[in-house]
Amino acid sequence: MHAVRSLRSLSAVAVTLAALGLPAAPAVAAPAVTTVAPAAVTAPATTVTVTGAGSASAAPDLAVLTAGVEVTEKTADKALAAQSSAADALLAAVRKAGVADKDVTTEGLSLSAVHQDEDGATKLTGYQASQVFSIKIRAVDRTGAVIQAVVDAAGDAARVHAVAFDLADAGALRAEARGLAYKDAHDKAAQYAKLSGRRLGRLVSLDESDGGRPRPVPMPVAAFAKEGVPVAPGQLQDEVSVTAVFELR
Incomplete structure (x- = not known):
């Protein structure tokens, strides 16, 4: 008897909602159940x-010679002139020894005052001018000859700093x-x-x-x-x- 009354109550609620123009409560669907298969376990290699x-x-097929000239004169102009003359002679000798112009690079050029201490006072005695070149010698068996040519050409102004052997590639x-x-x-x-x-x-x-x-x-x-x-x-x-x-x- 109680169940019949409950059904009548639900029917009455539905009729009332319809009379008011309201939608009836939607039916509740059962939740979907997804089954996930366990991932395969791969043993580490x-x-x-x-x-x-x-x-x-x-x-080595390449020699890099670092050489230059250095002179000291009473005035800056004379020092630069002497340095330029010695450098020209060095470059001409290197060129004659078979070194291409593209393989000669000026690495340093300087002009500085020279001072000496006399009777407790510093005195200007002259100027020193120098120029240093990096010379690539691609005919390695000519390295000794190029060094000798530098010394012969520049004389007392010649300075040979170092020679290193390398590979062009x-x-x-x-x-x-x-x-x-x-x-x-x-x-x-x-x-x-x-x-x-x-x-x-x-x-x-x-x-x-x-x-x-x-x-x-x-x-x-x-x-x-x-x-x-x-x-x-x-x-x-x-x-x-x-x-x-x-x-x-």
């Missing part, structure tokens, strides 16, 4: 991390060292794979440590030039190290 080192050397030397470094790392990883009873898989990562520019290595001193000042160019060496990670299957 077994890897081996190794380091490799590679070293390559080559004979160090890319090939770096590529050789890099290849040797990778081979060293790969061989080590293959050995570890064999020792562990596995096969060597793919390369996962590779990091390179720069060994810097090629540098001279000690070599026996010998007369390098056929004429002129003897010098020993030695060899240049480049080094590369890598850290590699390989998968083990």
Whole structure:
């Protein structure tokens, strides 16, 4: 009897809402249930991390001579004139020795007063003028001859500061060292794979440590030039190290 009354009450409410022009309450749908399948668990790959080192050397094909002139005169004008004359002679000699104009660069030019202490007082005694050149010698076997030509041409004003040997293009030397470094790392990883009873898989990562520019290595001193000042160019060496990670299957 109570259930009948409840139904009548609900019907009366619906009739009242309809009479007022209001929509009836919407039916409530049951919530949807979504089933998510558990993700597959992948075991992490077994890897081996190794380091490799590679070293390559080559004979230099370029010499860089740092040389110039330096003179001292009573006046600034005379010092500059003497310096210019000595520099012209130096450049002419270098050019005659086979060095191209494009390979000669002025690295420094200076004019300064020279003072001396006399009886506790500083006295101006003259002026010093100098000029320094960077000279690239691409025919390395002519290095000694070029140095001698500089000294002969500029005389007492000549100044030879340094000579360094280099490679005009160090890319090939770096590529050789890099290849040797990778081979060293790969061989080590293959050995570890064999020792562990596995096969060597793919390369996962590779990091390179720069060994810097090629540098001279000690070599026996010998007369390098056929004429002129003897010098020993030695060899240049480049080094590369890598850290590699390989998968083990």
